[in-house]
Amino acid sequence: MLSQLNVEDILFIDIETAPQQPDFGELPEVFQQLWDKKSTYFRTDDQTAGDVYERAGIYAEFGKIICISAGVVTQKQGERFYRVKSFFDDNEKKLLSQFNDMLNKFMSHPERRICAHNGQEFDYPYIARRTLINGLPLPKSLDIAGMKPWEVKDRLIDTLQLWKFGDYKNYTSLNLLCAVFNIPTPKDDIDGSQVASVYYNDGEIDRIIRYCEKDTLAVTNLLLRYKGEEIIPMENMEVV
Numbered sequence: 001m002l003s004q005l006n007v008e009d010i011l012f013i014d015i016e017t018a019p020q021q022p023d024f025g026e027l028p029e030v031f032q033q034l035w036d037k038k039s040t041y042f043r044t045d046d047q048t049a050g051d052v053y054e055r056a057g058i059y060a061e062f063g064k065i066i067c068i069s070a071g072v073v074t075q076k077q078g079e080r081f082y083r084v085k086s087f088f089d090d091n092e093k094k095l096l097s098q099f100n101d102m103l104n105k106f107m108s109h110p111e112r113r114i115c116a117h118n119g120q121e122f123d124y125p126y127i128a129r130r131t132l133i134n135g136l137p138l139p140k141s142l143d144i145a146g147m148k149p150w151e152v153k154d155r156l157i158d159t160l161q162l163w164k165f166g167d168y169k170n171y172t173s174l175n176l177l178c179a180v181f182n183i184p185t186p187k188d189d190i191d192g193s194q195v196a197s198v199y200y201n202d203g204e205i206d207r208i209i210r211y212c213e214k215d216t217l218a219v220t221n222l223l224l225r226y227k228g229e230e231i232i233p234m235e236n237m238e239v240v
Helices: 029-039 050-058 092-106 119-133 149-155 159-164 174-180 192-202 205-226
Strands: 010-019 063-076 079-088 113-116 156-158 237-239
Touching: 010 050, 010 119, 010 192, 010 205, 029 050, 050 063, 050 192, 063 092, 063 119, 063 205, 079 092, 079 205, 092 119, 113 119, 113 149, 113 205, 119 156, 119 159, 156 159, 159 174, 159 205, 174 205, 192 205, 205 237
Parallel strands: 010 113, 079 237, 113 156
Antiparallel strands: 010 063, 063 079
8 A cells, every 4th residue: 555655645634622611610511511421531539520621622522623734745856845734713613614625625636645643533533523513514535424444544544553554452653653763753842732731821823833734744754754765854844
């Protein structure tokens, strides 16, 4: 499969998410009760639902998307470059509408694919779920109900799944794989655990956008390493 992939036909994406509200106490009562029940599975006996509310962002039912970055590989005079565009807005419906329109246009060519790290477990279903919650039509490429598993994997590439080689017992982070393959890490400012705080407490969406964009380049370079090809240096990343 790897040898047949043309990286210039792939849209590399990453999403950043946050809890629906900056504080547990600002949730409607019904969602406070639902989060209390949900969080019993991972909080300790001495923790309350509010103590672990920062984790709500990883669940599409309790979180929201605050940024999606998407990039493609291009060539200029034989040298590879990476062009990336970010979609961000406090209005999640507007953000998703813009991204999904772009995604439908990009994927209108049958040879094109989408790629993310842990995309099958996180990015792809999260985008689809939040799209439906916001009352928007699903992008055609994420409308996968009834499709065979191999049909989904052919359309939605996941660098984590590629690394597993059929081993489903463990998770390997993008940061670890970047280190293994000597790829410059995108974790040079913030990491995923800090996104909600930077968004709500610091109000620095630009830092989150840059972090998200670097993540997509890291995923691109990881796939290039899988293919035995040279990575794209950070200075060849063009933000549009």
